[in-house]
Amino acid sequence: MDTTSQARIVVLISGSGSNLQAMIDCQQSGELGGDIVAVISNRPGAKGLERATKAGIEAQCLDHKAFADRESFDQALQAQIDQFQPDLVVLAGFMRILTPTFTEHYLGRMINIHPSLLPKHQGLNTHQRAIDAGDAQHGATVHFVTAELDGGPGIVQVAVDIEAKDTSETLAQRVQYQEHYMFPLAVQWFCQGRLRLHKDGNNHVSLFDGEPLPVSGRLIKAR
Ligand SMILES: Nc1nc2c(c(=O)[nH]1)N[C@@H](CN(C=O)c1ccc(C(=O)N[C@@H](CCC(=O)O)C(=O)O)cc1)CN2
Numbered sequence: 573m574d575t576t577s578q579a580r581i582v583v584l585i586s587g588s589g590s591n592l593q594a595m596i597d598c599q600q601s602g603e604l605g606g607d608i609v610a611v612i613s614n615r616p617g618a619k620g621l622e623r624a625t626k627a628g629i630e631a632q633c634l635d636h637k638a639f640a641d642r643e644s645f646d647q648a649l650q651a652q653i654d655q656f657q658p659d660l661v662v663l664a665g666f667m668r669i670l671t672p673t674f675t676e677h678y679l680g681r682m683i684n685i686h687p688s689l690l691p692k693h694q695g696l697n698t699h700q701r702a703i704d705a706g707d708a709q710h711g712a713t714v715h716f717v718t719a720e721l722d723g724g725p726g727i728v729q730v731a732v733d734i735e736a737k738d739t740s741e742t743l744a745q746r747v748q749y750q751e752h753y754m755f756p757l758a759v760q761w762f763c764q765g766r767l768r769l770h771k772d773g774n775n776h777v778s779l780f781d782g783e784p785l786p787v788s789g790r791l792i793k794a795r
């Protein structure tokens with residue numbers, strides 16, 4: 573990304589693409605600071621592909637089921653992504669575990685949104701797990717992607733209170749409302765060049781050229 577052009581962003585999805593839509597809306601309002609140049613889904617028929625097409629963005633599918641193993645899928649996916657020469661790869665509800673070769677290739681320029689207050693509830697089915705655990709709060713985390721599933725350096729978090737009558741569906745709805753505010757913010761920070769991964773042992777991220785901080789130090793206020 574040179575100083576004159578906008579950051580080139582490739583977004584990976586697997587489903588509805590509501591987070592993708594939040595980023596598209598932010599870009600169309602001129603606030604994203606980057607240009608979503610392509611959307612790639614591992615699942616055919618993902619609604620997010622329709623959202624991209626409607627916004628005039630290149631929308632492609634690479635069906636992981638068409639590959640013999642994870643490595644060959646990731647190899648093909650990397651080649652497809654690199655055709656667009658991205659400055660940033662965004663995982664927006666992308667539901668495949670990526671191999672170490674792939675995550676190393678994009679280290680420091682690939683981010684993910686995970687629906688929990690990491691390091692709590694890595695993996696899947698996080699909303700029900702938070703309810704079952706009796707957590708007072710739940711939320712979402714944006715983090716750099718590394719080989720360690722949902723273990724990459726945290727960038728920013730947003731929290732919501734878990735209410736007594738909450739089901740996983742009602743909780744997911746409130747968390748997603750906050751995701752749609754927080755994820756574009758994190759992308760903006762990256763595009764502004766104000767987000768840096770310290771590729772050293774401390775697994776920390778520096779923001780706004782400040783001191784590296786663990787993600788617990790960067791909880792934004794829910795809207
Ligand atoms: N190496 C990494 N890969 C991925 C990361 C990561 O941090 N490191 N983040 C995930 C996103 N994610 C949670 O935020 C996540 C996605 C998928 C899975 C998972 O178990 N996937 C299964 C298939 C599930 C399905 O198809 O419904 C699988 O890949 O076998 C866990 C966590 C993206 N990848």
Ligand SMILES: NCC(=O)N[C@@H]1O[C@H](COP(=O)([O-])[O-])[C@@H](O)[C@H]1O
Binds near residue numbers: 586588666
């Ligand atoms: N482990 C990854 C994961 O579960 N990600 C979650 O998938 C949803 C995708 O929704 P969307 O397709 O409407 O953006 C989002 O809520 C995101 O936090």
